[in-house]
Amino acid sequence: MGVTSKEIAQFCGVSRGTVDRALHDKPGIRAETRTAILQAAAELGYVPDLIGRSLVRGRTMTLGVVVFNLKNPYFSQMLDAITERARQAGYAVMIMLSGQSAENEFQAVRSLQERRVDGLIVHPVGCGTDYEAFLHKSRLPVVVVGNRLSASFDFVSIANAPAAADATRWIIGRGYRRILFVAPPLGKPGQVNLAAQLERQSGFLQVVQAQAVPHRVIIQADYLPELQVQLAESSLPTAVLCSSDVFALEILDVWRSGNRAGLMGFDHTGWLKYIHPRLTTVDNPVGEIGRQAVERLLERIQKPDLPGQELVVPHQIIPGETMPPVASLLIPGPSSSC
Template identity: 40%
Template sequence: MNITSKQIAELCGVTRGTVDRALNNRPGINPETRVKILRVAEELGYRPHFLAQSLVKGHTKTLGIVLFDIHNQIFSQLFHAFEAEARKRGYIVYLVLSNRDKDLELEYINNLLDRRVDGIALLPTNFNKKFETLLTRSRTPIVTFGNRLSGPFPYVWIDDKQAIRDSVAFLSSQGYRHLIYLSPPLMRKGKENIYVPEQRYLGFIEACDEISDMRHNVIAQKNYLAELEQLIEKTNSKSAILCSSDVYALEVLKWLKSRKIRVPEQIGLMGFDNIHVLKYINPSLTTVDYNVNEIGTKLADILINQINNDEVPSETLIAHHVLQGESVTLDRDL
């Protein structure tokens, strides 16, 4: 049975207010009485009722974070940075995984709200007005990352559109004039929130359109390797494949090797995210790099500042850059 402050007060022959002052190191108590109360509390294994204290103080010192999954290395790395910063600031973190299921995401958010978390970091799958109204009416600080919402929720991520524009510019600078953009998540358009894939796609189209002699194709389907094979067979010029994530680029690299298609001698290949496993890949993959740890840390920092009613920026974009590897030829005379 849990020992209460009332029981300690009875055993020590003092009031509950005196016990409270001793346990919380407040003034207005005789030093000997404080020592006696602390000794009795320790001997009985007293632990404060955290939930009761939280209700009185108005804060639970807990945060929620909603991710798609932790199979994606970016998400697991981001969570570790988020949790570390939250812990440093005195918060415990609840992690829930939506698996891109809109109903499950809604259920988890309601569960977090029921547990009175002080704030939520959200990678949203939902994107309708009803969903955003629920978040607003909760009166709980919410910071989004990755996918955006249209409501007044602070946002932390990178500039995806500009990152892909920079990728196209880099490939163009290496002499490529035919690009194949591979982004299977685009097939979920209209079914869920795909703000990140859409921004990367828009960046690709805009960048290609600005280069007069640049030809391009877009692959946006689950069975992307079959379509990729057809496109490669039809092209007579040397091409580069730009993937919306390193995961797809690694699958493509494996497939190209199985077809005896040499990278970069016969075709260039570029990814996005610079996941840790790339250090084991040959040839080394050209990709877009950004500081995932900084995103996680900023996410926790901004959310906690918002909880404390501090002014926070509506948008925080982390720097990115093209990381040159061996999968793109450096020969400009293609």
């Protein structure tokens, strides 16, 4: 336990009120007394107890963050940005992991609520009206990130469906005439897929259907064999669009053994810099999302009655090397050696 203002008061033979005036540079204290108190505080290593202060003020200056895990650079980069932005505003960050389990997520939110964080940034696994009611009942200012809940919550994300649509159109523009969309459930098998993944899928379908492009959606957890079958089934120039970089990277591992087709990921997660060939993907600027989430959360802490708002962060196609124009794909060259 640290040194308290009471101990300083005893040490200096004054009252706590006087110590308070000295520490906060308030009027009504002799310069001499003030100096003595400040010196004693420094000597004893006094650090104000924000716990006591928050009890009085009803503010802990702490934000809670709930994400799946921190092994995935998607989340750790987001947390990095959140932490830094929060620090600039004088807030600390408490982190809890859901491990992609709705039950854990529930516990995590409750745990943060018990610790009276001033606000919450959640990348939810949970969904449904029960879960949303629970969040609302916590009375915590909440900003949702990455995986949409209902419109009553603030939500920061790229526009998933339009981004997938853009990616699809871009692929078609490169000359591909058949597209396989790989979107297995993220995380535990049998689980419902995340809203963000489904939105991407719908964006994809919208474009291929509108333009009558032959396509397949592969949603098996064990997608690699199915992908091989699908690839063999047509001689049209075929592209594979994945709902997440992780699938694209797994496929890229197989690709190296000689298979040929365009390949595109989704998210532009942190590790891609050193991957060869450079993965074509869609940038999901998680750092920016994290910062905007903090920004919005701070607003909401000020004015808890703001209506839910959707903040759309711009996405961007990262050309990479795995989706060359069909022309160069058909004539094997250095850039298509994947």
